[in-house]
Amino acid sequence: MKNIGVLISGGGSNLQAIIDACESGILKGLARVAVVVSNRADAYGLERAEKHKIPAFFFNPRDFNANSAYCSMISGELRKHKVDIVCLAGYMSLIDPCLLNDFKNKIINIHPALLPKYGGKGMYGHHVHKAVIAAGESESGVTVHWVNEVYDSGEIILQRKVPVLINDTPEELAARVLAVEHIAYPEAILKILKQG
Incomplete structure (x- = not known):
């Protein structure tokens, strides 16, 4: 355990x-x-x-x-x-x-976008979702990654995608992404445990 x-x-x-x-x-x-x-x-x-x-x-x-x-x-x-x-x-x-x-090599993070896009200092919460919508992206998602000295730049463990819908607000996109985060984070932990 x-x-x-x-x-x-x-x-x-x-x-x-x-x-x-x-x-x-x-x-x-x-x-x-x-x-x-x-x-x-x-x-x-x-x-x-x-x-x-x-x-x-x-x-x-x-x-x-x-x-x-x-x-x-x-x-x-x-x-x-x-x-x-x-x-x-x-x-x-x-x-x-x-x-x-x-x-x-034991610290992981979840980020509400498909890194390396929309990561780094200042890219958190609704800031991420506003940027994704403003850029006209058709999809967003979540990334679970290893943590290093630079925000959101560690090796990617797992990513899951969600669609960006026409007329999405940052709040609507955030809710869709968060629902996937709740599935992806345990999946990423399981993947790490299986790799030993």
Whole structure:
């Protein structure tokens, strides 16, 4: 059984999808969410974790003198829970190099577009969907990728496509993409586990 650590900043709907996959879906018996860490106290994902009796922690980056101290706190919590894979699920912060070193080739992220298009700094949430629609794309989707030092540039693990419909609003496209994210993230974790 592999231990998953999830880093969040918000509602945690992808966290919920991962929890559900571990408890009763494609990851049952293979993995479990061992710990959740948030950089926002008001992240609803913390409540989701508590409902499933998963240890959940909030660490405010502003409470630390340096990024390295903040990173050490997160890394320590992940190590304490023997995390094998770290999943970023709406975590709105660049991953510090110390965390990349401590969990080398073990951190993955989900992005609401088909990378390498519409990735990088500032490309998150509705910004992505507005850009996709403005460019006249006929399809968008999700990408699960390995995390490195540069936003959204790590090796792609899995992609799933969705159509961009005529007269789509960013909100409509976001909802369609999010539904696919909830399927794709557990699939990507399963793919990693099968590769050993």
